[in-house]
Amino acid sequence: MLFNGYGFIFTFLPITFFIYFYLNHKRLTEASKGFLVFSSLFFYSWWNITYLPIILSSMLFNYIVGNSLNSGHNNHRLSKKSILTFGIVSNIALLCYFKYTDFMIDNLNYWIFTKDMPNLNLALPLAISFFTFQQISYLVDSYRQETKEYDFLNYALFVTFFPQLIAGPIVHHKEMMPQFSKIRNKVKNYKNIAMGLFIFFIGLFKKVVIADTFAQWATAGFDKPEVLTFFEAWATSLTYTFQLYFDFSGYTDMAIGAALLFNIRLPINFNSPYKATDIQDFWRRWHMTLSRFMRDYIYIPLGGNKNGNTSACINVFSVALISGLWHGAGWTFVIWGAMHGTALVVHRVWKQLGFTMNSILAWFITFNFINITWIFFRAKEWDDALLILSNMFAPTSIRLPKFTDKYFDAPPEIFAFGGWMNHITYDGGKMVVFSICIGLCLIFRNNTNDLSTKNIRSLKYVFFSIILLLISLGYMSNEEVFLYYEF
C-alpha cells in the first residue's frame, strides 16, 4: 500500500483513524494501541505478506535483547557488552543477508573465483534498512540504560507505526514512546488533524505532481545514456536531482501529516537541502534522521573528533561510505558515498584553514556537486554514470532548437539543430526547461516546516489545500513507488 494510492487515502487511513479514536473514546487504550500495531502490520503486509515473519521475528529478537540490556542488574552469564555486540551483529547480519549477499557473490565471482557462483536473487524485505537501524539505536540506548522497561505492545508500536515504517523518518524511542503513552494524545485534536491534513496534501502534491513529472524525463534519460546530447544529459541529471528531493520530502511530509492525525509528531527529515552552501550544511538538511543516526551511533562511537583531525577525517569518510552502502548494494552507491566522504573531508580542511567563499558561488558549487553525485546514485551501471557525465562535460553532440540554426553560418562539427530533447521527451523540451526552472524556484521557497508554522485557519489556506488535493488526485492514478522504498 502506498501513501499516494487510493486504497491508503480513501480506505486505510480513514478507517484506521476512526477505529483508533473510537477505541480510545471507549477508554480501551491498550486495544487502540493493539489496533494501531495490527493496522501497521496490515499496511506492511499489503505489499508482500511473506515479509511479515521477518519484521515480527526481528522485533521479538530485539525486544528480548533490549530487555536483557535494560535490566538494572546483570544476572546473565554474558556481559552486557557481549549481548549488545550479539544484538548488533545479528541485526547487521540480517540486513547483509537480504541486501548484500548477491552483491558480494557478484564481486567474488568477478575478482576471485573462476567459476561463477549462482546469485541467491533474494527479494529485499520492505523497509528492512529502516527498521534495522531504528532497532540498533534502541539496543545501544538500552545498553546505555537510556531506555525504560517497555512492554512488547509499546515496542511493537514504536517499530511498526505505519507512517514512519517504510521509509522513515528514522525515529528514536525517546521521542516516540512518551507520545504513545500521553493521555492527551488519545483524544481527537482538530488542530493536529488540520495541520496533519495540510502537511499530507503538500507531500501528496510534491510526490504525484512534481516528483512523478520529473521522473518521466529522468527515467527516459537514464535508460539510454549512450544517446544523450549535451542538453539532454544536463536535463537528465537535473530532473533526477529534483525528482529525488520532491519524492523523498513528499513521502516524509505525508508520513509527518499522517502521524499528526494520530497526535504523534515525527521528527522533520528535510530542511531545504538544496539551499545548502556547503556539503556539511547539506547533510544537516537532507535525510536529517539518518544523519542523526550516523552521527550518534557510528561517528561518535568511532571516536568522532576526539582523537585529532586525521582521525576525525577518517571517521567522517567512513560514515559517508557506510551511508552510501546503506542506500544500496552496488559500486555506484559506494562511489557516491566516497564522493560525499571526500567532499566532507575537503570541507573540513577548508574550514580549518580559515578559507571563505562567496555564498552564491558556494551554493552553486554545492548544488552542482550534489547534482553530479546523484548520477552515481541513480545510474544502474558505472558505465552509464560515466556516459552521462561525459555528455555533460565533454559532449560529442550538442543539439540546439531548430530556430537557432539561422544564427550559425557554419556550425561546428558537433552541433545539430531540431529535436533538442527528443531522447527524453516528445514535447520539444519546453516542459523540461520550464519544470527545472520551477523546481529551482521551489527549492528556494518556504519549506513544509515553515508552512506548517502558519495559521492555516484562513480561507486562503483552505483554498490552497483544496487546490493541492484536487490537482494531486487528478495525477494520482499512476501510483508510482517512492524511491526510498527501494532502500
Place this chain on the structure above:
Amino acid sequence: MKKCFYIMNFNMTYKGYVKLVLITSVSIYATLFILAKIIIDPYNEFNLLKLPINKIKYSISTKVTPYLLSNKLLQDKYNLVFGTSRSSLIDSALLNTNTLNLSSGVYGNPTDIYHFLSNLSKQKLDNINTIYYLVDYHVFNTKQSYYENFSYPNTLFLRIISSLKTFHVNDIESAYLTVKYNLKNYKNYKISEYGNIIHDKLYLPTKKKNFVNFVYTEPLTFSTKSFHDLKRLNEFCMKHQIPIIYFNLPIYSKYLKTFDICI
C-alpha cells in the same frame, strides 16, 4: 479588494478548516468525475447517456478502450489489429470480416500486446479470428507493460470504482474536447465503436521531409525484453491456435539506408 482580503484572511476553527477542506474537495472531485467520466463519457466506458454533447467520441484511453473492445469478443468472432497510428484506419470493410482495431488502445510494442492478450479469458481468445500486427520500427523500446497485472471489471459498480481509481486530469481534457468537438460539429476524425479511426477528410502529412528526419535520423533504442516478448507473443498465438499476420510499412529506399546509422 479590501473586502476580498478580509474574507481570504477570515479565521475559522480548526474543525471548520477540516470540514470545509474535506467536504469541498470531495464535492468538487465527485462532480468532476460524474460530469467527465459518467455523463460526457469520452471513451464510451459507461454508455449511459446519449446527449448532443457526447454523441461522437474522439478519445481513446489505453487503460479503458482495449478492454471495452475486447468485451465484444464475448458475443462474436473478430479479427484484431495491433500496431501504431499507421494501422489505426484498418476496419472491417478493408478486411472483409468483423474487425476490432486496437492500434490506438494498446500501443504496438510486443510487450504490451503479449500481456494484453495473455490477460484475456479463454472465451475471448477462442473468438479471435486472426491477428494483424503492424510491427513498426520504433516499438521495441518498452521494458514494462501497463497490462501486466490488469483486468477490467464487467459490472457497472466495479467499473465505476475502477474508473474512479484511474481518473486523471487527462480524462477531464478528453471530456472537454468531446463536448467542444460535438458542439462545433468537428469533422476531421472520430473513433468508431470498433476502435478504428474514421477520417472524414483526406489526411496526408504535409511536412514529409521533416517528419522523416525527425523519426529516422534519431538513433532508435531497443530493449532485449521487447524482442523476447515478440517471441513470446508468437508462441502464445501458436499455443492458442490464433493465426497472426505480421506486416511492416513500405519505406523509401533512401530512408531505409538511414537505418544503418540509426540502429
